[in-house]
Amino acid sequence: MENNAFNPVRFAHPIAPAVRERVLDELAAIEARHEVRVLFACESGSRGWGFASPDSDYDVRFVYVHRPDWYLRVAPQRDVIELPIDHELDISGWELRKALQLLARSNPTLFEWLDSPVIYRADADWVAQVRALAPAFFSPRKTRWHYLAMARKNFRGYLQGNTVRLKKYLYVLRPLLAAQWVDEGRGMPPMRFAELAEALIPDAALRDELNNLLALKMAADEAEYGPRFPLIHEWIVMRLAGEGAMPDFRQPQGDMAALDAVLLRTVMQH
Numbered sequence: 001m002e003n004n005a006f007n008p009v010r011f012a013h014p015i016a017p018a019v020r021e022r023v024l025d026e027l028a029a030i031e032a033r034h035e036v037r038v039l040f041a042c043e044s045g046s047r048g049w050g051f052a053s054p055d056s057d058y059d060v061r062f063v064y065v066h067r068p069d070w071y072l073r074v075a076p077q078r079d080v081i082e083l084p085i086d087h088e089l090d091i092s093g094w095e096l097r098k099a100l101q102l103l104a105r106s107n108p109t110l111f112e113w114l115d116s117p118v119i120y121r122a123d124a125d126w127v128a129q130v131r132a133l134a135p136a137f138f139s140p141r142k143t144r145w146h147y148l149a150m151a152r153k154n155f156r157g158y159l160q161g162n163t164v165r166l167k168k169y170l171y172v173l174r175p176l177l178a179a180q181w182v183d184e185g186r187g188m189p190p191m192r193f194a195e196l197a198e199a200l201i202p203d204a205a206l207r208d209e210l211n212n213l214l215a216l217k218m219a220a221d222e223a224e225y226g227p228r229f230p231l232i233h234e235w236i237v238m239r240l241a242g243e244g245a246m247p248d249f250r251q252p253q254g255d256m257a258a259l260d261a262v263l264l265r266t267v268m269q270h
Contacts, residue, residue, distance in 0.1 A: 015047070015058075015118060019088070023060055023120050026083065026091055034081060036064040037270040039096065039126045043118035044109070050117075050192045051170050051214055053222045057085075060120065061113055062093035065270045071097070096266060100259045103130065106139035106252060108146045115191040129262050135188065137254035141246065143189070144182045147175035148243060155236060159228075166217050166226050173210070173232070176239045177201075183247055206231050 015023075027038050045059030046052040070077060079095035094102070094110075102110045114131055151172045158168035170193065177196035178189035190196060193214075201207055209231045216226060 015043075015120075019058060020120065023058065023089065023091075026060075026089065027062065027121055030062075030064070030081060030083070030091075030093070034064075036066050036081070036095075038093070038121050039063045039065055039123045039266070039270075040113070041093075041120040041122075042113050042116035043120075044113055044116065045090075046167075046170075048112070048116045048118050048191055049170070049174060050194050051167075051217050053167065053217060053220060053224070055221050057087065058089050060089060060091040062091075062121070063096060063099045063113075064093050065096040065266055067270075068267050071267055097263055100130075100263055103134060103137055104254060104256060104259055106137050106142045108143050111138065111143075111188050112191050115188070117192060126262070126266055133254065133258055133262070137252050138188050139252050140182045140185075140249040144179050144246070144249075147179040147182070147189075151175040151179070151236075152240060155240060159233070159236070162228050163225050164228055166213065166220060166224050167222060169213055169229065169232060169236075170217060172236055173197075176236065179243070180239070206235060 023041070027041055030036065031038055039062075041060060041062035042048065043059060044061040046056050047058065064081065066077075079098040080092065081095075082092040083089070099110060111134065114127075114134060154168050154171040154175075158165050159172060174193050174196065177193070177200050180200050181187075181189040181196060184200075186199075197207070197210060201210065209229050213229055213232060216224070220226075
């Protein structure tokens with residue numbers, strides 16, 4: 001492998017056993033306190049993307065199901081669970097029906113959760129069903145818009161000076177690469193930055209600069225600032241300026257009845 005290649009293993013973030021145990025304890029406490037069952041729990045932030053800093057917190061996201069009687073009430077019920085954020089853990093989850101509704105609307109965040117390389121809990125049958133259905137609900141148009149909007153917002157807000165906050169480069173680079181992945185007809189973008197960069201950035205000099213940025217980011221605190229990276233900055237400006245017209249994407253063809261079946265089967269089983 002060339003020195004300037006992006007190795008996803010190199011940029012992986014194994015979860016320390018003590019942290020994993022604490023996350024599992026918190027999930028068990030949520031189940032007991034709210035009388036729910038956690039179906040799936042993963043890392044959704046920089047540790048899943050593959051460029052966490054030493055002081056990055058853990059962004060734990062989960063999907064949960066209530067008992068059947070919860071789904072038989074006339075009044076709408078709260079469909080999220082959020083724990084207070086502390087210095088280490090940021091934990092929140094979506095109720096099953098809400099998650100399936102978001103899947104039907106091709107929510108990019110939920111698609112990222114399903115592709116996370118860091119999984120804490122997973123009901124194997126439920127995950128298999130949802131992952132099998134997800135491609136049919138994937139909307140290239142919505143996904144492209146989501147990532148381009150994210151890139152533009154972070155570029156305008158954080159990367160205009162000669163000294164910039166290092167982590168914000170990656171909050172522009174990753175969504176731009178995800179949008180490019182969609183534009184090239186590759187389907188749902190992978191969660192890990194290294195996989196996107198490996199496939200979409202052939203220029204050796206730009207790869208070297210990206211590797212330098214990643215090394216600095218992963219060794220520095222979240223708030224670290226540094227000088228502008230000229231090749232990366234030039235590439236970002238070029239991509240934002242040349243995003244062009246919306247490709248003629250096919251519309252999703254997902255079967256809502258299949259999602260209804262997943263909802264019913266999961267509620268009755270748990």
